Amino acid sequence: MSKHSTTHQRQVWLIFFCLGIIMLNFPFMQVFNRLDTLFGIPLLIFYLMVGWPLSIGVIYLFSASLEERTLPKRDTTPDRELE
Template sequence: MSNRKRTSQRFVALCMLGVLLFNYPILALFNVPGTLFGVPVLYAYMFIAWGALIALTALVVRADG
């Protein structure tokens, strides 16, 4: 499998992961009262998941060279 093709597939997989992370039912797990680091759980989760997704994207790009 060529490098380019592998990178494309990694991006598609990341996209699917993101769609899962930011939709029902995963979101419902975090739709609860309480805080995490002083921030409401749902918002903390969203920004952490968002940041992680961006970091993974940067990794995929770097691996492509």
């Protein structure tokens, strides 16, 4: 891995961390703390039930894409039989 890609990876993780902090911060959650319901579920609970797994899914997809880029390329040519 080059130094540039390692720096880029750290920046992306920092962005994910900051977005998670913002997502769970009081002023942002106060927006969803109303008496309204969605599918019979209070809006704040619905926000947490959807937002939390969604953020975990995005982080998982990012991690999976990093693993694909860092794995060594495998030779896909078929092996020849020895004569």
